[in-house]
Amino acid sequence: MTAPMEPLPHNDLGLFTDLYELTMSQAFFNQGMSATATFSLFTRTYPPNRAYFIAAGLEDVLDYLSNLSFSDRAIGYLQATGIFSEEFLEYLRGLRFTGSVRAIPEGRLYFTDEPVVEVTAPIIEAQLAETFIINQVNLQSMLATKAARCVWAAQGRGITDFASRRTQGTDAALKMARASYIAGYSSTSNVLAASIYGMPPTGTMAHSFILAFASEIAAFRAYAASFPDRTILLIDTYDTIAGAWNAVQVAKEMEADGRKLIGVRLDSGNFDELSRKVRKILDDAGLDYVRILASGGLDEYEIETLVQAGAPINLFGVGTKAGVSADAPWTDMAYKLVSFDNRPVMKLSPDKVSLPGAKQVYRVKDVDGNFAIDIIALEDENLPGGLPVLEEVMKGGQRTAPAATLEEIRGRFQADFAALDDRFKTLNRPPRYPVSVSGRLERLTSEVREEALGINVSDTD
Amino acid sequence: MTAPMEPLPHNDLGLFTDLYELTMSQAFFNQGMSATATFSLFTRTYPPNRAYFIAAGLEDVLDYLSNLSFSDRAIGYLQATGIFSEEFLEYLRGLRFTGSVRAIPEGRLYFTDEPVVEVTAPIIEAQLAETFIINQVNLQSMLATKAARCVWAAQGRGITDFASRRTQGTDAALKMARASYIAGYSSTSNVLAASIYGMPPTGTMAHSFILAFASEIAAFRAYAASFPDRTILLIDTYDTIAGAWNAVQVAKEMEADGRKLIGVRLDSGNFDELSRKVRKILDDAGLDYVRILASGGLDEYEIETLVQAGAPINLFGVGTKAGVSADAPWTDMAYKLVSFDNRPVMKLSPDKVSLPGAKQVYRVKDVDGNFAIDIIALEDENLPGGLPVLEEVMKGGQRTAPAATLEEIRGRFQADFAALDDRFKTLNRPPRYPVSVSGRLERLTSEVREEALGINVSDTD
Numbered sequence: 001m002t003a004p005m006e007p008l009p010h011n012d013l014g015l016f017t018d019l020y021e022l023t024m025s026q027a028f029f030n031q032g033m034s035a036t037a038t039f040s041l042f043t044r045t046y047p048p049n050r051a052y053f054i055a056a057g058l059e060d061v062l063d064y065l066s067n068l069s070f071s072d073r074a075i076g077y078l079q080a081t082g083i084f085s086e087e088f089l090e091y092l093r094g095l096r097f098t099g100s101v102r103a104i105p106e107g108r109l110y111f112t113d114e115p116v117v118e119v120t121a122p123i124i125e126a127q128l129a130e131t132f133i134i135n136q137v138n139l140q141s142m143l144a145t146k147a148a149r150c151v152w153a154a155q156g157r158g159i160t161d162f163a164s165r166r167t168q169g170t171d172a173a174l175k176m177a178r179a180s181y182i183a184g185y186s187s188t189s190n191v192l193a194a195s196i197y198g199m200p201p202t203g204t205m206a207h208s209f210i211l212a213f214a215s216e217i218a219a220f221r222a223y224a225a226s227f228p229d230r231t232i233l234l235i236d237t238y239d240t241i242a243g244a245w246n247a248v249q250v251a252k253e254m255e256a257d258g259r260k261l262i263g264v265r266l267d268s269g270n271f272d273e274l275s276r277k278v279r280k281i282l283d284d285a286g287l288d289y290v291r292i293l294a295s296g297g298l299d300e301y302e303i304e305t306l307v308q309a310g311a312p313i314n315l316f317g318v319g320t321k322a323g324v325s326a327d328a329p330w331t332d333m334a335y336k337l338v339s340f341d342n343r344p345v346m347k348l349s350p351d352k353v354s355l356p357g358a359k360q361v362y363r364v365k366d367v368d369g370n371f372a373i374d375i376i377a378l379e380d381e382n383l384p385g386g387l388p389v390l391e392e393v394m395k396g397g398q399r400t401a402p403a404a405t406l407e408e409i410r411g412r413f414q415a416d417f418a419a420l421d422d423r424f425k426t427l428n429r430p431p432r433y434p435v436s437v438s439g440r441l442e443r444l445t446s447e448v449r450e451e452a453l454g455i456n457v458s459d460t461d
Numbered sequence: 462m463t464a465p466m467e468p469l470p471h472n473d474l475g476l477f478t479d480l481y482e483l484t485m486s487q488a489f490f491n492q493g494m495s496a497t498a499t500f501s502l503f504t505r506t507y508p509p510n511r512a513y514f515i516a517a518g519l520e521d522v523l524d525y526l527s528n529l530s531f532s533d534r535a536i537g538y539l540q541a542t543g544i545f546s547e548e549f550l551e552y553l554r555g556l557r558f559t560g561s562v563r564a565i566p567e568g569r570l571y572f573t574d575e576p577v578v579e580v581t582a583p584i585i586e587a588q589l590a591e592t593f594i595i596n597q598v599n600l601q602s603m604l605a606t607k608a609a610r611c612v613w614a615a616q617g618r619g620i621t622d623f624a625s626r627r628t629q630g631t632d633a634a635l636k637m638a639r640a641s642y643i644a645g646y647s648s649t650s651n652v653l654a655a656s657i658y659g660m661p662p663t664g665t666m667a668h669s670f671i672l673a674f675a676s677e678i679a680a681f682r683a684y685a686a687s688f689p690d691r692t693i694l695l696i697d698t699y700d701t702i703a704g705a706w707n708a709v710q711v712a713k714e715m716e717a718d719g720r721k722l723i724g725v726r727l728d729s730g731n732f733d734e735l736s737r738k739v740r741k742i743l744d745d746a747g748l749d750y751v752r753i754l755a756s757g758g759l760d761e762y763e764i765e766t767l768v769q770a771g772a773p774i775n776l777f778g779v780g781t782k783a784g785v786s787a788d789a790p791w792t793d794m795a796y797k798l799v800s801f802d803n804r805p806v807m808k809l810s811p812d813k814v815s816l817p818g819a820k821q822v823y824r825v826k827d828v829d830g831n832f833a834i835d836i837i838a839l840e841d842e843n844l845p846g847g848l849p850v851l852e853e854v855m856k857g858g859q860r861t862a863p864a865a866t867l868e869e870i871r872g873r874f875q876a877d878f879a880a881l882d883d884r885f886k887t888l889n890r891p892p893r894y895p896v897s898v899s900g901r902l903e904r905l906t907s908e909v910r911e912e913a914l915g916i917n918v919s920d921t922d
Binding site for chain 1: 469470471472473474476477478479480481482483484485487488489491492494498500535538539542544584588591592593595596597599600623625626627628629630631632633634635636650651652653655656657662663664665666667668669670671672673675676677678683684686687688691697698699700703707728729730781782784785786787790791794796797798801806807808809810913914916917918
C-alpha cells in the first residue's frame with residue numbers, strides 16, 4: 001500500500017466511500033453493467049423509545065450528488081493502491097451523478113420501512129453514493145428526532161443547542177445545530193453552524209470566566225459591562241445560592257444604568273430545588289423579568305421530570321446527551337438495491353429482508369386532519385385517499401427546485417408533528433404508528449422471494 | 462440576526478467555537494486581561510465498563526492551534542451579528558495561537574482526573590480553543606478506547622473498521638478509522654481515511670452486488686473475474702449455507718485458474734453456528750485456506766462471546782456499535798481553567814470540582830515493568846520513581862517536534878497496553894486503576910478551596 005505524496009483534504013468527498021463500493025463498481029464496469037438501479041434508504045426498526053423519525057440530511061445528499069466526482073489526487077491515490085484497472089480509473093475520472101432522487105422532504109415525519117430517499121441512476125453512480133448517503137441521513141434524522149423529543153418534553157419552554165463540544169466530531173456538531181433547529185430548538189451556541197445555516201447564535205459564560213477574576217461578583221460586573229443587553233450570569237461556580245445573591249446585586253446595578261439582566265444559568269446540582277430558591281430570590285428582589293436557564297446533563301427525560309414538577313425554568317441549554325442521541329446513538333438505517341434493469345429485487349437474509357421495487361408512501365389522514373395510517377406502495381400505484389409523501393427532488397443529476405429554507409423545513413416539521421397523535425410522542429415506550437403495505441407490493445414481495453429462492457437456494461440446500 | 466451573504470465553508474474552523482468563548486473573550490479584552498492561563502483537559506468519570514482511556518486527537522488539536530485564525534468572512538459574519546465591538550474584531554483579525562501545549566502523547570493510556578492536554582497561553586487564545594479541543598480529544602479517545610476493547614476481545618483475530626456509514630457524521634468516520642488503527646485494527650473500509658492516514662483500505666462486496674446479477678453464483682463469478690487475488694464472497698444474501706456451496710464452486714473454478722479465494726463473509730444469522738457449518742463445508746472441499754469473516758451488529762461483547770465459544774471466525778468486520786461507541790457514546794471530558802496570572806484556581810460546583818494548577822502525571826511501574834499506580838502532581842514537582850507522562854508538544858505556537866507517524870502511535874499503544882494488568886481490560890465492570898494525588902497538589906487544592914469559599918460564598922450565604 002502506497003500512500004499518496006500529499007494527503008487528500010478531508011472534504012474531498014469522492015473518496016468518502018467504502019472500498020467495496022469502488023471494487024463492486026469496477027466489477028460492474030468490467031461486466032458492462034450500466035443499467036438503471038434504484039436504491040432505497042429506510043430504517044428497519046425503531047431504536048428504544050422511538051415511534052417516529054424526522055427526515056433530515058437530504059440537503060447534504062443533494063449537494064454531495066451534485067458535486068460527485070473524483071479529483072486528480074483521488075484518482076492518483078486509487079491508482080497507487082494497485083487495486084484498480086486503468087480503464088476503470090479513466091471511467092471514474094469522468095463520472096458525474098446523472099440520476100434522479102425521490103425523497104421525503106426534510107422536516108417531515110417518517111416511520112420504519114418507509115423509503116426516506118430513493119436514488120435511481122446507472123448502478124455505479126447509485127452504488128458509490130451509499131456510504132455518504134446513509135452516513136448523513138442516519139445522523140441528521142437521528143439528531144432531529146432526539147431534539148424533537150426534548151422540545152416535546154419542554155412543553156413550550158425554549159431550548160438552545162449546547163452540544164458542540166461533545167458531539168462525535170465537527171460534522172456532527174454542525175448537523176446537530178441544524179437538525180435541532182428543524183425540530184424546534186431556538187438557537188445554537190455553535191458560531192460556525194449559526195453562520196452557515198443562518199441561525200441565531202447564543203451563549204452565556206463559562207466557569208473559567210468567573211475563575212479568571214478575583215471574585216464571582218467582579219466577573220459578573222465585567223461581563224455586564226461588556227454586554228449590557230445580553231448578559232446571562234452563570235451562578236454555580238462556587239455556590240448557586242450565593243451566586244444568585246451576587247446576580248441580584250449586579251442586576252440592581254444594571255437597573256441603575258437603565259439595563260436589564262437577561263437571566264441566570266444553573267449548571268449543576270438539583271435543578272428543581274435550586275430553580276425554586278433562585279426564582280424566589282429574584283422575585284423577592286423585584287427581578288421577576290430575569291429568566292432562569294438550566295444546563296448540564298439534560299435530556300428529554302430530565303426535562304420532562306422538571307417540567308412536570310413545575311420547576312420555574314424558562315430555558316434549557318441541552319448539550320451532550322442530545323448531541324450524541326445518547327439513549328439511541330445509532331439507527332438501523334440501510335440503503336438497499338430494490339430494482340435493477342427494471343427487475344425488482346430483494347435480499348432474504350434473516351431479519352434483514354427488504355421490500356422490492358421503487359416505492360411511494362401514502363399518508364392517510366382522519367376527518368380531523370390527523371395522521372391515521374401510512375401505506376407503503378409501489379411507485380406507480382395510486383392510492384386514493386392517501387397523500388404521497390416522497391417528492392422528486394433531483395432529475396438528470398439536477399435539483400428540480402431550489403433548496404428549501406431552514407424556516408420552511410422547520411415549518412414542515414411543525415405541521416407534521418401537530419398532525420401526529422400525542423400518544424406517539426410519549427417518551428417511554430410509545431405505541432407504533434400504523435404502517436401497512438399495499439396489496440400489490442405484498443404480492444410482488446412474495447413473487448420476488450419465491451423466484452430468488454428458486455434460483456439461489458433450492459437446488460443447493 | 463443577519464446571515465452573511467455567502468456561508469462559511471464547513472472547515473473554516475476559527476468560528477467552530479461556542480458563542481460564549483467569543484463574548485467572554487471580548488469581556489477579557491475590554492478588561493485588558495491578557496495574562497497567561499492554563500486550561501487542563503481531563504475526564505471526570507469512567508463511562509460504564511471502562512477503566513482506561515487511550516489518548517487520541519492531539520494531532521488535530523495541534524493542527525488546529527497552528528492554524529487558528531479568523532478569516533475575513535468569519536470577521537464579516539461576527540460583525541453582522543452586532544454583538545462585538547470593532548476594537549475586539551480588529552484584535553481577532555490578528556489573533557494567532559502563541560502559547561504552549563503539554564500533553565499525553567497519542568496512543569498512550571490515561572485515567573480519570575489526569576490532564577490529557579494542558580494549554581498555556583494568553584487567556585483569550587486558550588479560551589477560544591475550548592470547543593474544538595474537547596470535541597476532538599473526547600471523540601478520538603472514546604473511539605480508540607472502544608476499538609481497543611474490540612481488539613482485546615478478538616484475542617489476536619483481525620478486525621477491520623466498517624463503521625463509516627453509521628458514524629455520527631463524516632468527521633467521526635475519518636477519526637474512527639484512525640483511532641481504531643491506533644488501537645490495533647488492521648484496516649478500514651473508508652477510502653478517504655485510508656488515503657489521508659496512509660492506512661490499508663479493505664472491503665468485500667455488498668448484497669446489492671449479488672442482487673444485481675441473475676443469481677448469486679453469477680455475481681460471485683463476476684467479482685472473482687475482476688479481483689482474482691482479493692475476493693471475499695458475501696454468502697448470506699439468500700441463504701448462508703447455500704451461499705457457502707456457491708462459494709466452494711467458485712473457489713474450485715478459481716483454483717483451476719491458479720487463483721485462491723481469500724474468504725467468505727457472514728453478515729447475518731447465528732455466527733457461532735453458521736461459522737462452524739461453513740468452516741466444515743469449506744474444509745470438506747479442501748478449502749482450508751479460505752478464511753471466514755463475520756460482520757453485522759458486532760461489538761466487543763459479541764466478539765468475546767464468539768471467541769470464547771471457539772467459533773472459527775478469522776476476521777471481524779466491526780461497524781456501527783464501535784463507530785459510535787454505542788454503550789458509552791460520550792465521556793465526561795472537560796477543559797477547565799486551573800491557573801490564571803500565576804494564581805491557581807478551581808471551581809466548587811457539586812460533582813464538578815477541578816484540581817487547581819498546571820500538572821504532571823507520574824506513572825510508577827512495578828518490578829516487572831507493569832503499571833502500578835499513577836500520581837497526579839503539580840507541574841513543577843519531581844516525583845522520584847515515577848515517569849512523567851505529559852510532554853511539551855508546542856511552544857510559542859510552534860510544534861516542538863514533527864508529528865509522530867501513525868505506526869509510532871500504534872506502537873505506543875501496544876507498549877502501554879502490554880504494561881497494563883489484564884484485570885483492567887475486563888469488558889464488564891473492570892476494577893479501577895489506582896490514581897492518587899500528590900501531597901503538594903492535595904494541600905494546594907485545600908488552600909484554593911478555602912480561599913474561594915472565603916471570597917465568594919461565606920459573606921452572602
